Amino acid sequence: MKKGTIQVICGSGRGKTNAAVGRAIRALAEQENVIMIQFLKGSQDEGMKDVLARLEPELKVFRFEKASAFYETLSSQEKAEECVNIRNGLNFARKVMATGECDLLILDEILGIVDCGIIKTGDLMQMLESRESEMDVVLTGKVFPEGLEDIADDISVIQKVKVDKEEEG
Secondary structure, eight states: OOOOOEEEEESSSSOHHHHHHHHHHHHHHTTOOEEEEEOSOTTOOHHHHHHHHTTTTTEEEEEOOOOSSOGGGSOHHHHHHHHHHHHHHHHHHHHHHHHTOOSEEEEETHHHHHHTTSSOHHHHHHHHHTOOSOOEEEEEESSOOTTGGGTOSEEEEOOOOOOOHHHHO
């Protein structure tokens, strides 16, 4: 059976999630169903999640984390608690891949959970290779893990070229 494509959107610049959402909009225009699972965002940017919720049932967005702050700002205890939630999100992603529940699966900031050491690159590769359908998958995150280039069909890097002085603050 032919497998779908794996697209990676990574780098230090802004707009990786927005690029993935653009890919989702294109899939919706082609009458495809999309699931987006977001990692490491906590309950941040609820406004974007609310806007995306208007596109249901064709686009479904899931966040399993409960903290109101970004993962990297949490205490060790809070990180341990969130790791349980992140693993629940990963298990859900595996289920979606195994059942072919959607045409496009976006794993937003999954590369970040590899970078944080929550899962290993090999675990991510094994999960992606176990897909049972022609499902396309988009992976986002800042750091591109070594070894993933072997299974990625498309790798886009978004780099920061200029930083607004007010944002450095």
